[in-house]
Amino acid sequence: MNERLSRETPDLDRPLVDSASEDGRPDGRSSGSAILLVDDDPIVARAIEIALRLAGHRTEIAASPQEAFSRLAREHYDAILLDMNFGPGKSDGAEGLACLARILADDPAACVVVITAHSGIRIAVAAMQAGARDFAMKPWRNAELVGKVEAAIARTGSAATPAPTYRATGAPRLLGESAAMQTLRALIRRVAPSSAGIIVTGPSGAGRTLAAMAIHAASADAGTPLLRVDLRDQAAWRQLRGATGTVLLRYPDQLDTLTQARLVERLPPGLRCLAVADTVAPLSPALRRRIAIVEVPVPPLAARGDDSLLLARHFADDAAQRFGRPPATLTGAAEAAIRTAIWPDEVRGLALGIERAVLLSEDGRIDAAALALPTPAADAAVAQDASFDLDDAERAVIGAALREYRHNVTRAATALGLSRGALYRRMARYGL
Numbered sequence: 270m271n272e273r274l275s276r277e278t279p280d281l282d283r284p285l286v287d288s289a290s291e292d293g294r295p296d297g298r299s300s301g302s303a304i305l306l307v308d309d310d311p312i313v314a315r316a317i318e319i320a321l322r323l324a325g326h327r328t329e330i331a332a333s334p335q336e337a338f339s340r341l342a343r344e345h346y347d348a349i350l351l352d353m354n355f356g357p358g359k360s361d362g363a364e365g366l367a368c369l370a371r372i373l374a375d376d377p378a379a380c381v382v383v384i385t386a387h388s389g390i391r392i393a394v395a396a397m398q399a400g401a402r403d404f405a406m407k408p409w410r411n412a413e414l415v416g417k418v419e420a421a422i423a424r425t426g427s428a429a430t431p432a433p434t435y436r437a438t439g440a441p442r443l444l445g446e447s448a449a450m451q452t453l454r455a456l457i458r459r460v461a462p463s464s465a466g467i468i469v470t471g472p473s474g475a476g477r478t479l480a481a482m483a484i485h486a487a488s489a490d491a492g493t494p495l496l497r498v499d500l501r502d503q504a505a506w507r508q509l510r511g512a513t514g515t516v517l518l519r520y521p522d523q524l525d526t527l528t529q530a531r532l533v534e535r536l537p538p539g540l541r542c543l544a545v546a547d548t549v550a551p552l553s554p555a556l557r558r559r560i561a562i563v564e565v566p567v568p569p570l571a572a573r574g575d576d577s578l579l580l581a582r583h584f585a586d587d588a589a590q591r592f593g594r595p596p597a598t599l600t601g602a603a604e605a606a607i608r609t610a611i612w613p614d615e616v617r618g619l620a621l622g623i624e625r626a627v628l629l630s631e632d633g634r635i636d637a638a639a640l641a642l643p644t645p646a647a648d649a650a651v652a653q654d655a656s657f658d659l660d661d662a663e664r665a666v667i668g669a670a671l672r673e674y675r676h677n678v679t680r681a682a683t684a685l686g687l688s689r690g691a692l693y694r695r696m697a698r699y700g701l
């Protein structure tokens with residue numbers, strides 16, 4: 270038997286669910302909770318899954334923190350059972366603690382129970398201090414492990430949470446591990462709890478509305494409905510009369526100066542304003558003060574490194590589940606194409622391309638051709654056709670540099686002789 274298995278898994282010959290009297294829990298343990306188990310060892314994961322299933326719980330397994338975030342974005346779980354080390358030779362618990370921090374940042378009410386090796390008591394203590402509800406040591410006893418998870422769920426259910434959170438709002442999560450997305454998440458955490466007006470900017474389809482919803486979900490108003498007003502529609506302005514809580518204002522940058530002044534007058538005092546716009550530049554100082562004290566820029570997908578692949582896998586799993594298709598797998602060629610493609614309409618365009626490919630695939634296998642991406646030859650043709658249009662030529666050159674340097678903005682900027690900021694501004698302007 271493999272050494273890790275013999276050290277960490279319980280004796281599988283013993284009954285998987287011990288008698289209730291052993292841990293003093295009452296009968297009727299089967300509360301049927303939904304549990305996400307995050308563990309990269311398939312044997313350990315399977316053993317725990319069986320124990321939880323026999324106790325009446327629905328368990329899904331994520332083999333990595335990234336897979337866990339993707340599942341958490343699609344579904345609500347009553348508890349998350351989290352291993353603290355991923356990958357061979359890892360024992361410091363750093364990945365587990367980082368994963369725990371991210372889960373709790375997204376949902377402070379999440380019920381997380383961590384599992385550590387017997388020698389990992391310091392990691393368990395750190396996890397508890399960081400907000401885990403309980404911990405279990407490997408090798409575990411099934412009854413004890415199941416009991417801890419059930420008790421943690423019961424405590425979470427009865428605990429009076431000070432403010433409703435993601436759990437109540439069902440707010441979606443921003444996926445992505447790139448430095449640009451970590452910066453975005455950190456900024457959201459910093460500004461969300463205040464009552465200040467915040468404007469989310471960036472290219473359309475990049476996730477601006479999602480970011481605004483994340484701000485709302487991490488604010489004192491979380492759990493109250495987020496009123497959305499499309500400012501281009503005069504009739505929608507009526508919703509502002511006497512409004513309380515938080516409002517999401519869309520397209521303030523498309524209003525002329527006079528209409529912006531009217532908007533400042535119409536916004537009831539005390540109403541928290543979030544806004545989504547391409548840019549803050551056209552906003553008058555008075556409107557900025559009311560709705561845009563802080564700007565939260567959402568980076569274009571091209572500046573997020575391998576996030577495009579992570580998002581593609583997420584959208585593929587989601588689409589396969591929603592459309593009742595076989596589990597989707599991306600071929601190596603499809604992955605390479607996704608990494609280097611410039612997606613029209615940003616994340617929304619990527620989601621659309623993947624969903625279409627999932628629907629059209631017979632067996633769940635998605636190859637590059639199924640993504641219907643513009644080929645490099647087509648790009649070159651466009652560049653040639655556009656050779657007399659300076660904007661188009663600049664866009665094509667920047668696109669080529671980004672592809673050449675695999676979307677490493679620093680290297681692409683150096684190659685183009687631009688500062689990173691100047692390149693980001695051009696990427697935003699051209700929707701790259």
Ligand SMILES: Nc1ncnc2c1ncn2[C@@H]1O[C@H](COP(=O)(O)OP(=O)(O)OP(=O)(O)O)[C@@H](O)[C@H]1O
Pocket residue numbers: 441442443444445472473474475476477478479480545580616617620
């Ligand atoms: N980081 C992300 N993680 C998961 N899903 C994302 C992410 N970013 C965007 N999406 C998804 O992509 C789609 C487009 O996002 P969203 O609606 O927030 O874009 P937007 O910038 O507000 O666009 P617009 O203002 O044009 O409507 C949505 O389905 C959203 O859930």
